[in-house]
Amino acid sequence: MPSTKLPAADATGGKAAAQGEGEGERYPVEEVALVVPETDDPATPVMTFRAWTLGLASCVVLIFLNTFFTYRTQPLTISGILAQILVLPVGRFMASVLPDREVRLLGGRLGSFNLNPGPFNIKEHVIITIFANCGVSYGGGDAYSIGAITVMKAYYKQSLSFLCALLIVLSTQILGYGWAGMLRRFLVDPAEMWWPSNLAQVSLFR
Structure with missing residues (x-):
């Protein structure tokens, strides 16, 4: 399978503007360049x-x-x-x-x-x-809101129905993904915004 050159990206897979042309192009962060592969097979x-x-x-x-x-x-x-x-x-x-x-x-x-x-x-x-x-x-x-639901029942004697508790958990979890999506262009896409904790898993894939 043919491989294509990837643009500069961080460990989470986000893209950034290419830093130059040619085979010598590398990620702007050296730690990422040593771990993340620079080629991709789109097939x-x-x-x-x-x-x-x-x-x-x-x-x-x-x-x-x-x-x-x-x-x-x-x-x-x-x-x-x-x-x-x-x-x-x-x-x-x-x-x-x-x-x-x-x-x-x-x-x-x-x-x-x-x-x-x-x-x-x-x-x-x-x-x-x-x-x-x-x-x-x-x-x-676990999901963060489960702790709040547990505390309400154990310490404040306030019970919630299963449907209400489920909606609270789902809404708080989806809210986090929503914020992540809105801030993607600032926290994920720039090649300089790398996440060191992800490099361990990326190196394990290889």
């Missing part, structure tokens, strides 16, 4: 059946376990790096056993997907890890 599949299956499963399992262990006297947090390590052999196993077959949704009216588009690749691994990180609240364990 590599990303949102595959394997990626959706393992991504959703890892997200659900991690958020359940982290929320469950939050109520211990000594809380236990399972990080997304564990999922990043575990899904690699599972993804390769799925690539070896799943048939290369096209599946049509409602006769093709809702589109189609391939159960096994090829070998398990790094892009699938990355998107699965992003799913998993959403299930850990980026190292914080």
Whole structure:
């Protein structure tokens, strides 16, 4: 597969203006340039059946376990790096056993997907890890608003219905992603805005 040169970007995948022409072009941050690859194969599949299956499963399992262990006297947090390590052999196993077959949704009216588009690749691994990180609240364990709901019930004797509590959790979580989207051009896209904590996971992918 042919590879294309990527523009300058930070560890989170954001793009920035090219710093120059030619093969000598590098990221403006040396630490990022040493870890993040500068080439990309746009033909590599990303949102595959394997990626959706393992991504959703890892997200659900991690958020359940982290929320469950939050109520211990000594809380236990399972990080997304564990999922990043575990899904690699599972993804390769799925690539070896799943048939290369096209599946049509409602006769093709809702589109189609391939159960096994090829070998398990790094892009699938990355998107699965992003799913998993959403299930850990980026190292914080459970969703932040769950603590407020628990305190209301345990200390203030105020109970909330399941639907109300669910809407509070969803709205606060989505609010964070909304702020992240609005501030993307300032905190993600500029190549100088790199996030050192992401470099460990990026180096593990390679």
